[in-house]
Amino acid sequence: MKKLSRGPIIFLIILTLLNYLPIILTVVYSFNASKITSVWGGLSLTWYRQLLNDNDLKKSLINSLIVAFFTCNFAVIIGTSAAIAMRNTKLWIDNVISYFSTLPIMIPEIILGMLFMAIFSFINLPFGFVTLIIAHTSFCIPYVFLLVRARLVGMDPSYEEAAKDLGASTFQTFRDIIFPYILPGILSGVLLSFAMSFDDVVISIFTTGPTVNTLAIKIYTKMKTGVTPEINALATIILIITMISVILYELVNRKNITKI
Amino acid sequence: MKFKRLYAFLLRVPVYSYTISFIIIPLIYMLVLSFLTKAQTWGYTFDFTLANYERVFSSFYMGIFIESLKLALITTTIVLFVGYAYGYFMARTSDAWKRRLMILLMIPFWTSGLIRLNGWIIIFRSNGVLDKILMFFNIIDKPLKLLYSYPAVVIGMIYFLLPFMILSVFSSVEKMDWSLVEAARDLGATSFEAFKSITLVQTMPGILSGIVLTFVPSMGMFYVAEILGGNKIVLISNVISEQMTKGRNTPFAAALSVILMILTSIILSLYKKFTKTSELEGIL
Numbered sequence: 001m002k003k004l005s006r007g008p009i010i011f012l013i014i015l016t017l018l019n020y021l022p023i024i025l026t027v028v029y030s031f032n033a034s035k036i037t038s039v040w041g042g043l044s045l046t047w048y049r050q051l052l053n054d055n056d057l058k059k060s061l062i063n064s065l066i067v068a069f070f071t072c073n074f075a076v077i078i079g080t081s082a083a084i085a086m087r088n089t090k091l092w093i094d095n096v097i098s099y100f101s102t103l104p105i106m107i108p109e110i111i112l113g114m115l116f117m118a119i120f121s122f123i124n125l126p127f128g129f130v131t132l133i134i135a136h137t138s139f140c141i142p143y144v145f146l147l148v149r150a151r152l153v154g155m156d157p158s159y160e161e162a163a164k165d166l167g168a169s170t171f172q173t174f175r176d177i178i179f180p181y182i183l184p185g186i187l188s189g190v191l192l193s194f195a196m197s198f199d200d201v202v203i204s205i206f207t208t209g210p211t212v213n214t215l216a217i218k219i220y221t222k223m224k225t226g227v228t229p230e231i232n233a234l235a236t237i238i239l240i241i242t243m244i245s246v247i248l249y250e251l252v253n254r255k256n257i258t259k260i
Numbered sequence: 261m262k263f264k265r266l267y268a269f270l271l272r273v274p275v276y277s278y279t280i281s282f283i284i285i286p287l288i289y290m291l292v293l294s295f296l297t298k299a300q301t302w303g304y305t306f307d308f309t310l311a312n313y314e315r316v317f318s319s320f321y322m323g324i325f326i327e328s329l330k331l332a333l334i335t336t337t338i339v340l341f342v343g344y345a346y347g348y349f350m351a352r353t354s355d356a357w358k359r360r361l362m363i364l365l366m367i368p369f370w371t372s373g374l375i376r377l378n379g380w381i382i383i384f385r386s387n388g389v390l391d392k393i394l395m396f397f398n399i400i401d402k403p404l405k406l407l408y409s410y411p412a413v414v415i416g417m418i419y420f421l422l423p424f425m426i427l428s429v430f431s432s433v434e435k436m437d438w439s440l441v442e443a444a445r446d447l448g449a450t451s452f453e454a455f456k457s458i459t460l461v462q463t464m465p466g467i468l469s470g471i472v473l474t475f476v477p478s479m480g481m482f483y484v485a486e487i488l489g490g491n492k493i494v495l496i497s498n499v500i501s502e503q504m505t506k507g508r509n510t511p512f513a514a515a516l517s518v519i520l521m522i523l524t525s526i527i528l529s530l531y532k533k534f535t536k537t538s539e540l541e542g543i544l
Contacts, residue, residue, distance in 0.1 A: 008349040012361065015346055019368055022379020022419070025389060029382055078274040085271035094272075100287075101279040107524050108480020110497040111517045118293060118510055119286040134282060141278070170267050199372040201483055206504065219374050223381070223487055232382075235375040242371045250363055 023239060030232035047233035054230070057218060064215040067129065068197040071136040075193045078137070079144025080186055084178065087152045102142040112138060113206035120207065127209035135207040136197040143196070144189035151185035152178075184252055191249050195242070294515035304511050312515035321499070325519070328496040331485075332478040335417040339474045342418070343425025344467065348459075350426065351433035369423045377416060377487050384412050384488070408490030416488040417478050424477075425470035432466025433459075465535050472531045476524055496520060 030048070034041025051057065082101065086094045104112055116135045125131055159181070163173045201216045208217060222228055297307040315321065350361050368376060383389045384407040391403040406412050436459065444454040460467075482497035496516060503513035 004349060004352055008345075008352075011345060012349055012353075015342070016361070016364055019365070019419075019422075022376050022383060023368060023371065024379075025382045026375065026379045078278050081271045081273075082275035085268060085275070097272075097276055097279050100283045101275055103283060106476065106528060108476060108497065108520060110480040110482060110500050111521055111524075114500055114504055114513055114517045115286045115290055116282075117504055118514065119282075119289055122289065137278070138282060141275070145275075170264060195370050199374070201374060202480070205501075216372065216374060219372075219378075220483065220487075223374060223378060231375075231378055235372075235378055238375055239371055243367055246363060246366050246370050249366070250359075 026232050026235045027239065029229065030236045032229065032232070035229060047229045050230050051233050051237075056213075057215070057234070060213040060215045060218040063129075063212055064198055067132045067136060067214060068194050070129075070133045071140055071197040072190050072193045074133065074137045075140035075144050076186060076190060079141045079189060080148050080182070082141075083145050083148035083152060083182075084174075087149065098145070101145060104139040105142045109139075109202040113203045116203065117206040127207065128212045131207045131209070132204060132212065132214070135203050136200060139200070139203065140189075140193035140196055143192045144186065147189045147192070148182050148185040151182045155181055187252050188249060191245060191252070195245065290514045290517055290521075293511050294518045296511045298509050298511050312512045315512060316515050316519055321516070324494055324499055325496055327494070328479055331414065331417070331493075331495065332475050334414055335421060335478045336471055336474045338414075338418055339421050339425045340467070340471060343422050343470060343474075344429050344463075346422075347426040347429025347466070347470075348433050348463075351430050351436075365423055365426060373420060374483075374487075376419065377484065380412070380416055380419070380488060381407060407488065408492055410489070410493060413485050413489040413493050416484045417481065420481065420484065421474040421478060424473035428466045428470035428473060429463060430466075432463040432469075436462045465537075468531055468535055472527060476527060479520065479523070 031043050031045070032041055033044035033046060078101075082098065086098055089095070112135070116131065116138075120127060120131050120134075155178075159177050160173055163177050168176065199216055200214075201220050204214050204217050205220070208214065219231060219234065222231055293304070294312055295308055295310070296304045297309045297311070299305050350358060353361065381388075386403045386405045386407065388407070390406065391400070394400045394404070395402075440462070441454050441458045444458050445451070449457070479495075480497045482495060482501055485493045485495050485498060497520075500513050500516050500520070503509045503516065507513075
């Protein structure tokens with residue numbers, strides 16, 4: 001393979017820098033003492049201190065974590081069982097169901113938001129945690145389902161046959177052969193689902209109740225009214241959490257590659 | 261054998277019940293709703309009407325549809341060229357660099373979209389970072405006021421969707437058979453000819469998947485338009501959102517969603533027809 005010449009390397013560097021520019025600026029301005037973003041007023045931790053005292057924000061963070069936690073669990077149960085059940089299917093109904101279950105990541109988010117808001121008010125389900133979790137589960141199932149299915153497609157069927165020949169029951173085969181093999185897929189699915197649920201704005205706006213605010217909704221409403229410097233500090237904290245998660249994700253995936 | 265059938269049945273229960281009750285039934289409900297009449301005060305009545313669709317196809321709302329498609333098209337075109345180059349070059353670096361570039365790409369990709377938008381506000385706002393830099397170098401003499409403008413929205417969209425294109429192209433370049441390119445070169449093709457007739461053809465699945473992954477979400481990202489565009493840029497997704505919340509006209513919002521859904525389905529089925537697969541490359 002040819003080595004890259006200078007032009008492409010410069011292109012990659014510039015684009016990577018541009019990609020990071022907004023993030024770096026957010027971090028830098030989170031330490032800005034001045035309340036106006038365009039003026040640099042020296043270093044300060046004011047906004048971090050203010051963040052610590054903002055009880056509303058803390059509450060919305062806890063709400064986001066609760067929603068993400070339940071969403072991940074449901075998405076993993078539904079997505080994984082579906083992938084296992086339908087891996088070698090020839091049933092037309094299975095294809096229909098798997099098409100519709102992966103639809104949420106194929107269509108514009110606004111349609112899902114509209115759909116859930118309409119149906120929940122139709123069946124009179126009170127808007128709040130339950131509606132948020134049901135809605136978030138919809139766009140997390142496809143990720144778990146596709147990731148686990150990708151693992152299963154790469155699995156050598158002789159492992160399973162060997163286990164069966166040696167007298168393992170269906171449950172034993174699942175526990176000792178299939179489950180360890182798909183575990184990296186499940187873990188990636190959990191991380192991805194968590195991130196997606198935690199970040200979601202569009203669908204949350206339509207499915208949240210008057211008393212439940214998630215962190216993303218809170219940030220969104222603050223941003224619409226103009227930037228408060230507090231958000232820069234919050235963004236920096238979330239950024240650090242994200243970086244740790246990405247590195248964890250990469251570690252899971254790396255193990256997963258060496259295992260094959 | 262009986263036990264095996266029970267096992268196969270039980271495994272299907274969660275996905276079947278979720279998908280039927282929270283995806284398929286709501287979709288049918290949306291379709292029905294789009295033919296109903298808005299009630300005077302709140303909700304709707306069960307009177308069949310085509311009025312919602314008539315309103316959707318009025319010149320005002322068609323204009324908004326065209327405006328949304330135009331923005332999606334501009335975004336997708338730029339993302340295609342920049343993302344292809346990035347994905348292609350990335351796939352041609354060493355394995356260690358591939359991994360590093362991938363991590364560098366994934367960190368912003370995983371960071372909350374809102375937080376990244378916040379960074380662009382800092383850059384674009386009047387007397388913000390961009391204005392300061394340009395004024396410092398005497399390129400402009402007064403602030404550009406880019407925030408709440410069309411270019412700001414386009415840049416925001418590109419920024420959001422570029423990673424999807426890069427990942428799609430990258431994964432298809434990774435699968436490429438390079439010996440074909442070498443063969444073409446040995447037979448006297450110029451590097452451009454070899455690229456056009458070998459590389460481009462082989463990476464077409466990645467390109468098409470990248471286009472779908474860019475075009476479809478760009479029609480529905482109303483919060484980018486709202487935050488970077490202010491109230492100046494109205495997209496179809498903004499209208500749906502307004503009708504659902506402030507307008508309280510659920511049937512009309514449903515009709516708009518149905519049309520948007522049909523548009524999306526056309527794009528997805530075109531993709532399926534060209535690539536003979538419904539799976540999108542590189543998203544996972």
